Amino acid sequence: MTGRTCKMPSEKHDLHFQEPVRRWDEALPLGNGLIGCLVWGDGLQLRLSLDRGDLWDKRVAPETLDSGFTYANMVKLARNGEQDELARRFDHFYSKCPYPTKLPAGRLELRGSAAAKQMESRLSVRHAEAEVNWLAEGRSYRMTTFLHAETKLGYIRLEGEHVHALELTLVPPDYAGIAAEREDKLSNFNISLTSLGYPCADLGSEGETRWFYQRTNHGLEYAVIVAASGKSDHVMEFVYTVAANLDGVSWFEDARLKVRAAAEAGYEEALPSHRAWWESFWSQSELTLPEFQFEKQWYLTNYLFASCSRKGAPPMPLQGVWTADEGNLPPWKGDYHNDLNTQLSYWHYMKANHLQEGESFIDFLWGLLPQARAFAARFYETSGINLPSVMTIDGNPLGGWPMYSLSPTNQIWLCQAFDHYWLYTGDREFLETRAYVYFKETAECLLGLLHPGEDGKLCLPVSSSPEIHDSSLQSWLTPNSNYDLSLIRYLFTRLEQMAELLEETVDRQRWTGVIDQLPDLAVNETGLMISPDESLTVSHRHHSHAMAIYPLRLLDYRRSDADKQIIDRTVYHLETLGKGFWVGYSFPWTASIYIQQGNGEAARYHLLQFWNYLCSPNGFHLNGDYKHTGLTQARYRPFTLEGNMAAADALQEMLLQTNGGVIRTFPAIPADWLKSAVEFRRFRGEMGVLVSAKITGGHLEYVELYAERGGSFLVENRFQADEVLLDIDGSVTALQCLNESEFPVELKKGETCRIIR
Template identity: 40%
Template sequence: MKFKKGLLLLALTASLKITFAQKNASVQLPDARHDLILQAPVKTWDEALPLGNGLMGGLLWGENNTIRLSLDRGDLWDERSYNGKEWWKDHTYAKGVELVAQKKYGQLNNSWDAPYNGVTPTKLPTGRLEIKLPTEHIVQQFKLHEAVAEGEARFNSKAVLKVIYSAIQPVALISIKGAVPDAIQLLTTMDVYRNSKKGESGLSSGGSVQKLGYPEAERGGKESAQWYIQTAAQGLKYCVYVQMEKRNDETLIALTITSTNDAADFLKLAAERCSIALKQGYASLMQQHAQWWKNFWQQSSVSVPDTAIQKQYNLVQYFYGAASRANTPPMPLQGVWTADDGILPPWKGDYHNDLNTQMTYIAYQEAGRFEEGLSYLNYLWNRKPFFEQFAKDFYGTKGLACPGVMSYTGQPLGGWGQYSLSPTMSAWSAHLFYLHWLYSGDNKFLKEKAYPWSAGVGECMLGLLKPDEKGLLKLPLSSSPEIFDNSPKAWLTPNSNYDLMCLKMLFLSLQEMASVLKQPGEAQKWEKAAKALGDFHTKSDGTLLVDAVHELPYSHRHLSNIIGIYPFNLVTTEGEKRDAEIIRSSLKQWDSLGTSQWCGYSFAWMSCLQARVGNAEKAVENLDIFVKAFILRNGFHVNGDQTKSGYSSMTYRPFTLEGNFLASQAVQEMLLQSWSNQPGMEHTSMIRIFPAVPDKWQSASFSNLRAEGGYRVSAKRENGKTVFVQITASKAGIVRIKNNFSATPHWNLPQVQFKGDVYSVELKKGQTLIAQF
């Protein structure tokens, strides 16, 4: 009898442990309390509710009885080259080297910078839908239901407008109840320009849309449908199509954007898409849409005891689902929310590879949003032939290179040549392939895409690097974004720390990938290249210089000379004694120079970096400033300090998304880290639970965040102490966990080993390790 009671007690205890683990590891949908809510009126497009499905985007805003939906589609670009020719074939890197040697800086700037001053290439805005209700209906509030990606406008009359950008179909559907629209008007981009009464150019913009020289759009309509067809350039035409249907007390409006990229008869396709959506109805389409978003949110979740930061984190994760899908264009500077004011988008809405694209796609890996992250990697992979040709034509090398500033097709746009045509921007882009492999644990992706693309970049870099008198590999030209702007001083002594760190991280990652792929000869080649770059440039106290000659001269927006600390793990808190000196002295210098020249993304980046080196209070301080001063009320990151509180002397308004994603990553860096302190060596990553949690976050948790090696990790913290950890392996391997716990963990597996300050255990695929305290 006692034996049976003992078995029962053991079974009950085991059941309670399983229930406890399931509860603490369960992923939570976004709490409705953290939804984005905007009190009306919303008078500008850049403060609107952002909606999208990867291909199409919409901004919901308005005032009084008028609701506006600003329209966008990710692959609509005017790709006309500067002066109508491939200018980079005439103004090559080798010629640039000659001009710098001859100190003909003006001539070089004219060769490489002038193309960016043209109107095209540029991303295209696509107009606006305006819905006017009877004048007695006054909009009071806009709300984004993040869990189901539904926009909503509520009126004083109790009328309600709802809109979804279907996650399943390339169509948006609007439902209006409680009021019947007086008018539904489709505005072209030229209509918007004429109505906006703005000047010819905006900050960092190519000017008004009329500079494109397009003919007026052709309008059409029949029964309950209206559309316009815009002839663009180089054979591109696109159609914005709207169809309305009234059902009892509901008005339905379906909207889509099609183009010659879709079909020859893109008008017919648009009509079919809208007809199918209307036939299905809002409730039915919403059901499928909501299920897609439920699956999206179930990848992972985070909970922190700071409402402002939690709201920003949730919103930014939503951005991945709304603006980035594996089979749609990746997010450029403004994602699928191009300017809607009659002006071409800031900085052409392009792909900036000296920070913006890399940081936009820096937060998906740990969140496990691999399908969304593949958008950019698939884009880079699909343009591999063009990038190979670009390496040959411009750099004169084998391998491949992507321009530092590029259009949707991948063509270089020019700009400040030190950065827009820097070869090491490609090395930083290759880092995203490496991270995707590390966090997904997908060796098929490693073999088929990550290693081939990254090795192509490596070959291009080896083609440019030449040994100096000491045998160290040096680039012909060197720079550090965006120090000294485009002045002659911006041509630094090769190699700048930025270039050196990008190259070293590239070669070490290639060494590791080649080792895993059982290619020892390749691994040795990359290891040799990494060593031949030499050491980083520092002062005697360890302070990282800009290059071998220059100290960081002033407050600066781009953390380029300390990129080896973050996002790369070349200088770490777990490295040699010299690493600690470098981190301490370099951050002391950055502090002494102040933040007067920082942008919003600088604070978010510094938050990530401070978290990586274990400075939790500094990490949250920078993140708090970002959330307080550098986002608009709809959550979009803007480059300048909107509070004018002195955080930065920059107070301008253009929004770009990379700061948002950096802020999201900063939260993840505080909660979970898994980098290797031996980059280049395979299977050396280590998991760190709550490595940089500030004191004010006494309670926090996360579920199913990813760690390098393909592990799913969940953990909970209460009263300042870790109380639960769960790690599940996506493939067989040894998991290593740093012991930063305040109490001894009780593991569910007896074979856990403890040596030094590291717990380790070999897990089978699908096996779960649990610790309770």
């Protein structure tokens, strides 16, 4: 693309606090995809709460192995209204049995003799380096720390005249229940770590290397290892890691040697390669916005994403690599929720052009194919694939409200991750060998469940819509709910289109036949209904009935008056019902729905509400109105990440839409942004095109396309002129094109086209 210096995050984008951070969910977050660290404390104790993405207690709840744990039994009990038996067989053990669960790693603590009288901390978003400066008992201290982007090592550097008076202590998770009650235990998820039945960790040391070694009562063993190096009277350095027997036979000895060698080499030796990785990451895309809070949140969210999602590491579960440090199991056991959370967490990365980081999710799902086949066979008693909607890192069910935790259509929402990857990269091999395969095997499972109803149309035996009516008997809706039907229609429509591209004629005819047997979406004066005989009547957190608008885009605001009317009525009805029972992620999802109308003002308003009232000072999505502003009735603060990523996706959709093969720049930005300058660079569009654009003073200044793959790209003319100039690598041509119509740009692989008036 046109040569220019990449815009990197600056100090303005940093997290900056001028008082002690007293809670783990307000801490400075560091991460390298596998290991995470939260920096917080008051100087008397400066804590580094550690996590590792693959630390799991994977013991299965016995109830999931029972012969009655089947879809057929769930359907029978739901139809018979046997609520108590449904709860016993499929739900109650989720909260009663502590495992399976994500596990915290432990802590490093720097202990001084007094709390800080002054403290200032900063997280460099550009360099992924945290800095804390504090004054205690007249002595000043400085700590800098980072988790290396490409190794499993963390680095700490301490400076101060009396730095050797600070004690670094290793603190294992409190599996034995011997620690004092935590003052910051506010999550409302109160299953203690002691319920897991683990022994106390073993403490050990050898020279300047120390560790705690945590055994469990199942196969996992892990250790936090730290080595010290005194660089001078006023400087101390430490290197640490979280190692596990998942790393190989000689994992413990290998980790100790690695930490010791890194400590001897020192902090400054490791820093350049760490920073180089982050510089490369930030060069992938950029934006400049007149409302700085939006720009800062976009950079911060991409920082969080890269910190907890990397190729070769597990994808982010609910809390990424920052499992709750409260002495309890993490909220919702830190699991993989496939009825919204995993999907929203991987909404934005394609357009942000961070392919490798997002491939973690694709690789994870592909690697679970054997488990997905086994679960489809055992639970659904079908061929094909299906994963539990609430699952462990190895794809086993945790239980929970069965209408959602064991809904077969949530698997279709997982399919969209493969669809997006194919569409945004244009990688035909991926389409043929992965996306189509994943879709087709999912379809085989669904076809084993669908049957003709009284009207001859295909329907599921039972239906639901996350999380309408919570876990009551009312939650079993008349098939098909719009949620289920939207996903089923999406599945077979995309299969038909993929089969046509791949020239799979027999398959295409099969998928067309299924589509012809599907009913229409349920619609009335309120817009999209919940199910054929029920409309949404109360405010609700999960906009599951509106899936056809976003993210599935089965309805298109520009395509027809009928679609436009349904979308308008659905939005108006959401406005009428209000936000009383929303949670954090509801706000960016609503923003995305408004964007489909081209309503940038409403999108902006809902994103601001999300960031201002439902996120921690460090940016973490806390789900509830923890400030008690009256925005919603949810007052809790369980940290999860999907809301952050959904908000970044909505912001990107305000600036660029490429769905349907048409590139539309600035389709939904607020009016006052138009008066200033708005620019994005290297956002990824469909079929492997990178798009840059700038609007200044209400006029589109340029659009630039770079083709990773050769092809024809349709661009909507938003230049307020009937002629545009196309500069393809120095060759300029004029093109007649009516304003707001579409024109094609033919590019070979590696070519750049700059479009101006």
